[in-house]
Amino acid sequence: MATEVKVPQDLWQDDGMEAVITNWLASDGATVRKGALIAEIMVEKSQFEITAPADGKLTITKQVDDIVRKGDVIGQIT
């Protein structure tokens, strides 16, 4: 079963505000451990660390510099 890697839903208040993926710290296809830092997004001059929500193989679905919103899926772990 796949576990989605998501931008947190409650990180910021303004629903219209967008974030940008600034860094993937794990490669597409890499094996990751739950809790490991795998990506960073930036919104409103705030850098937010995205950690792996599960153990498994990472599939990246949004790339560096892609624009994302609250709750968006940026990858999957299987």
Add this chain to the structure above:
Amino acid sequence: MLDLALADALAWEAGRLADIAAGRCASSALLWSCEPALVAPSNLGRLPGFARASAQATSDGWPVHLRSTGGDLVPQGPGIVNLSLMWSAPQETAPSIEEAFRRLTAPICGALSSIGLTSSLAPVPDAFCDGRFNVAVAGRKFAGTAQRWRPTGGGYAIHAHAMMLMRTPDDAAIRALNRFYRDCGINRTIRASAHIGLQDVVQRNGTSVSQHHFLSALADRVQA
């Protein structure tokens, strides 16, 4: 307030955020100042012209450092005082990014108010590292703010940072910023007139408040 080497200040911030994330301490605050430098968020380091721009800035007397918080390029130096504020927030009571900015800026605005100065949170066009949560005085940027958030399993470790202008940036600092952007191929122009340092505010108002008064008032509010 501590005078630190910039590299040591950035290392202190990283270490303390790790301590908070690991539960070794609940919160921390530091007022610090450092030598002249340019500080960029880490994502700027990926720009094709970054290495060349950094080499040029360094040869002009502005060594370039990368930081972990978001935002854009800023100068550092003796005319700037930084407030690094960090705390842990359980998931159920975690603030939003906007609320965290307000927690960071409230003591700054309060300290300004205590010395008779009115401030607001606002963007300032043509200021460096512009954003909605600048602390502005007389429509000019007095302080810039940025954050880094780290999930901790049960919540977040939050690092909120403000850089406050004790002196209005001089032409050399503004030239260094604009040269760096140009060398990176970024079409952005920073103007000195978009900023205001505490000394200039005080002179304009004809008051006799010192930097020491402001920083003491700020320290009292951060510790409260």
